[in-house]
Amino acid sequence: MWKWLHPYAKTESAYQLCSSLKPWLWGGALLSLAVGTVWGLAFAPADYQQGDSFRIIYIHVPSAILSMGTYVAMAVAALVGIVWQWRTAFMSMIAMAPVGALMTFIALFTGAAWGKPMWGAWWVWDARLTSELILLFLYFGVMALYVAFDDKQQAGKAAGVMALVGVVNVPIIHYSVEWWNTLHQGATISKFDTPSIAPEMLWPLLINLLGFALFIAAVTVVRLQNEILRREIHRPWVQQLAASRLEQKKVEPRHAV
Amino acid sequence: MIECLPIFYSQRAEQGLSGLIGNNLTCYKQDRCLFQNLNIHLQSGELVHLRGPNGAGKTSLMRILVGLTSPEKGGVRCNGLDISTPAIAKDMVFIGHKPGLNGLLSAEENLMYWSAQHEIAVSSTAIHEVLESLSLVGMEEIPVKNLSAGQQRRVALARLWLKPATFWLLDEPFTSLDTEGIAMMETVFARHVSRHGAILMTSHQSLSERAGPFRIEQLEYQL
Amino acid sequence: MRALYKGIIKRDLELAFRQKSELMQPLMFLLVVVTLFPLGIGPGPDTLQRIGPGVIWVAAILSSLLGMERLFRDDFADGSLEQMQLSGLPLYQIALCKIITHWLVSFTPLLMLSPLLALFLNLTLSMYVALLITLLLGTPVISLIGAIAVGLTTGLQRGSLLLALLLIPIFIPLLIFATSAVESAAMQLPYGPQIAIIAAIMLVALALSPFAVSYALKVSQN
Numbered sequence: 001m002w003k004w005l006h007p008y009a010k011t012e013s014a015y016q017l018c019s020s021l022k023p024w025l026w027g028g029a030l031l032s033l034a035v036g037t038v039w040g041l042a043f044a045p046a047d048y049q050q051g052d053s054f055r056i057i058y059i060h061v062p063s064a065i066l067s068m069g070t071y072v073a074m075a076v077a078a079l080v081g082i083v084w085q086w087r088t089a090f091m092s093m094i095a096m097a098p099v100g101a102l103m104t105f106i107a108l109f110t111g112a113a114w115g116k117p118m119w120g121a122w123w124v125w126d127a128r129l130t131s132e133l134i135l136l137f138l139y140f141g142v143m144a145l146y147v148a149f150d151d152k153q154q155a156g157k158a159a160g161v162m163a164l165v166g167v168v169n170v171p172i173i174h175y176s177v178e179w180w181n182t183l184h185q186g187a188t189i190s191k192f193d194t195p196s197i198a199p200e201m202l203w204p205l206l207i208n209l210l211g212f213a214l215f216i217a218a219v220t221v222v223r224l225q226n227e228i229l230r231r232e233i234h235r236p237w238v239q240q241l242a243a244s245r246l247e248q249k250k251v252e253p254r255h256a257v
Numbered sequence: 258m259i260e261c262l263p264i265f266y267s268q269r270a271e272q273g274l275s276g277l278i279g280n281n282l283t284c285y286k287q288d289r290c291l292f293q294n295l296n297i298h299l300q301s302g303e304l305v306h307l308r309g310p311n312g313a314g315k316t317s318l319m320r321i322l323v324g325l326t327s328p329e330k331g332g333v334r335c336n337g338l339d340i341s342t343p344a345i346a347k348d349m350v351f352i353g354h355k356p357g358l359n360g361l362l363s364a365e366e367n368l369m370y371w372s373a374q375h376e377i378a379v380s381s382t383a384i385h386e387v388l389e390s391l392s393l394v395g396m397e398e399i400p401v402k403n404l405s406a407g408q409q410r411r412v413a414l415a416r417l418w419l420k421p422a423t424f425w426l427l428d429e430p431f432t433s434l435d436t437e438g439i440a441m442m443e444t445v446f447a448r449h450v451s452r453h454g455a456i457l458m459t460s461h462q463s464l465s466e467r468a469g470p471f472r473i474e475q476l477e478y479q480l
Numbered sequence: 481m482r483a484l485y486k487g488i489i490k491r492d493l494e495l496a497f498r499q500k501s502e503l504m505q506p507l508m509f510l511l512v513v514v515t516l517f518p519l520g521i522g523p524g525p526d527t528l529q530r531i532g533p534g535v536i537w538v539a540a541i542l543s544s545l546l547g548m549e550r551l552f553r554d555d556f557a558d559g560s561l562e563q564m565q566l567s568g569l570p571l572y573q574i575a576l577c578k579i580i581t582h583w584l585v586s587f588t589p590l591l592m593l594s595p596l597l598a599l600f601l602n603l604t605l606s607m608y609v610a611l612l613i614t615l616l617l618g619t620p621v622i623s624l625i626g627a628i629a630v631g632l633t634t635g636l637q638r639g640s641l642l643l644a645l646l647l648i649p650i651f652i653p654l655l656i657f658a659t660s661a662v663e664s665a666a667m668q669l670p671y672g673p674q675i676a677i678i679a680a681i682m683l684v685a686l687a688l689s690p691f692a693v694s695y696a697l698k699v700s701q702n
Contacts, residue, residue: 082695134649134652137645137648137649138649138650140645141645141646141649144642144645144646145632145633145642145646148633148636148638148639148642149635149636150287151286151287151288151702152287152288153285153287153288153702154635154699154700154702157699157702158632158633158696158699158700161628161632161692161695161696161699162629162632162646164692165625165628165629165650165692166649166650168684168688169649169650169653172653172681173649173652173653176652176653176656176657177652177656179656179660180656180660231288232288234288234289234290320701323566324566325562325565325566325701326701326702327698327702343568343569343570344568345568346566346567346568347568349566351562351563351566353559353562354559355557355558355559355562356558356559357558357559357560357562357563358558358559358560359495359554359555359558359560360558361495361498361499362491362494362495362498366494370486370487370490370491371487371563373482373483373486373487373490373491374483374487374488374563374564374567374569375483375487375567375568376482376483376567376568
């Protein structure tokens with residue numbers, strides 16, 4: 001069943017796959033982000049309680065969901081790398097890490113910006129914001145561990161182990177923080193508790209979620225290509241690639257003249 | 258254009274053959290290819306001197322052959338069994354760059370704990386005898402960090418006397434030994450080989466005739 | 481079993497007692513940090529009682545990070561670790577033995593020091609009992625999870641700050657459940673659930689960590 005994936009354990013074919021995926025991912029990301037954001041910000045109806053300030057969910061919720069999702073994806077990549085000894089799996093894991101951290105940061109930033117009108121404070125130790133913050137620390141840990149090693153292959157494996165330890169911890173952290181929150185603040189009305197959301201509000205949210213996911217994938221693919229090139233700079237196929245690129249550049253101006 | 262090429266081919270080893278066999282070994286360090294598709298064969302009754310310039314991957318090859326590191330590609334088998342099989346450890350001694358001695362413990366304690374880990378029944382008088390033959394009399398109780406580098410190396414090499422193993426893999430065993438020590442080690446090597454032992458060692462100095470017949474394998478530096 | 485006991489546990493205990501100062505320093509640190517809180521926040525007995533469990537746990541986690549590196553650092557640096565790996569003993573068992581000795585050596589003194597800390601921070605007897613139980617069940621988690629990170633960073637020269645960065649977020653649930661157990665005890669409420677969760681975390685860590693540590697050590701040896 002997974003046989004078709006096997007060739008992509010090789011860096012060269014992974015690079016080719018990235019090249020062919022890249023335009024689709026970027027196109028899809030830009031299209032759905034444009035549609036979702038314009039629909040959400042301009043055309044979706046305002047919330048009867050929060051007015052227009054609720055519209056930040058079109059950024060906040062997708063980034064929050066995908067910050068967790070990216071971490072899980074990193075852990076899956078790490079597991080694949082550890083079990084089947086794929087260099088490209090560790091490379092793609094490390095390509096995802098900063099993108100995921102960025103998503104976490106966006107979720108935290110928009111959460112804080114939303115908190116100001118809602119709670120009157122920039123930062124409240126709300127359960128979900130706190131778990132997002134801890135998630136950001138977990139991302140930092142994985143990235144710091146990767147940077148600390150000189151041997152990037154060793155670095156990938158080490159960061160992979162840490163990502164797996166982290167992913168086991170994410171649900172524990174999530175529930176423990178939630179529990180801690182109810183213990184210390186009593187029942188606060190969580191701003192995210194929207195049991196039923198009107199479909200005209202939901203659709204742009206889903207489109208934006210897709211857009212964010214495609215955007216993460218697109219950036220990951222670009223970063224993965226860079227990582228592969230940087231790591232394999234001495235390999236013949238990279239040098240052939242560079243040579244052929246150089247050729248193209250030389251040819252073009254001649255045509256122009 | 259830089260391409261990794263196979264460096265040397267001992268005859269291509271078959272599975273189930275006796276001896277220590279590295280098959281199609283490929284090793285990368287810091288994304289640099291040290292060697293690719295390398296085959297190496299160490300049989301009982303032979304002494305192999307692994308040579309090559311600094312950075313050629315002698316130590317990496319050594320660590321792959323004892324199973325400390327796993328190669329990018331290829332595998333190591335010993336007497337037909339995969340190198341990760343615990344039973345193989347009983348028939349092998351590896352002495353690396355690092356002496357494997359804790360500076361706070363004395364020579365005797367270091368060797369006692371090491372023997373316990375390797376499940377060798379050794380009395381402390383036996384350890385004293387070995388240390389004596391290595392001219393370390395009176396040094397048994399001193400913390401190892403207070404010994405000189407050459408003396409520390411001798412304590413590390415004492416393992417060869419304590420553990421009855423066929424395969425000796427020695428990474429630079431002569432570092433900081435004096436000429437007398439080197440001569441003694443060479444006679445010990447010759448004796449071990451004559452008793453159907455097998456030795457793979459690296460050293461930047463050539464072996465003298467005292468070590469008996471030996472084979473040289475050359476490892477080249479590659480970009 | 482004999483090889484593990486004589487070769488690893490006895491050796492590590494022996495080594496720990498040869499460097500008593502390294503053993504004592506984290507404890508002194510713990511004591512000093514706990515002393516800082518009444519000075520920084522004010523000596524009101526009620527305030528101290530409220531923050532006490534949190535302070536003790538935070539200080540315990542921080543002080544344990546100081547000595548954590550000892551777990552594999554020396555053995556890795558002098559090559560004893562590679563000799564252990566080549567002994568034919570399974571690496572996960574070696575790791576588990578080293579973790580057990582680490583716990584014995586660094587946390588039993590902490591447990592003995594805990595009555596003094598409880599006095600300093602004005603904990604009641606029932607709070608102290610809860611604290612003791614959480615420490616007994618929770619500190620093994622610190623050793624077990626910490627060993628994974630130590631195993632990963634042991635080949636790096638400057639790993640200690642990185643170790644804190646990696647580990648502190650992971651210990652947050654432990655901190656939450658432990659302090660909440662002690663707070664429940666302060667309010668005369670049952671704290672069984674929290675203890676049960678800590679015990680569960682400990683057992684999961686006990687089951688998985690030795691294997692993760694052995695993988696981490698293999699990565700470090702590469």
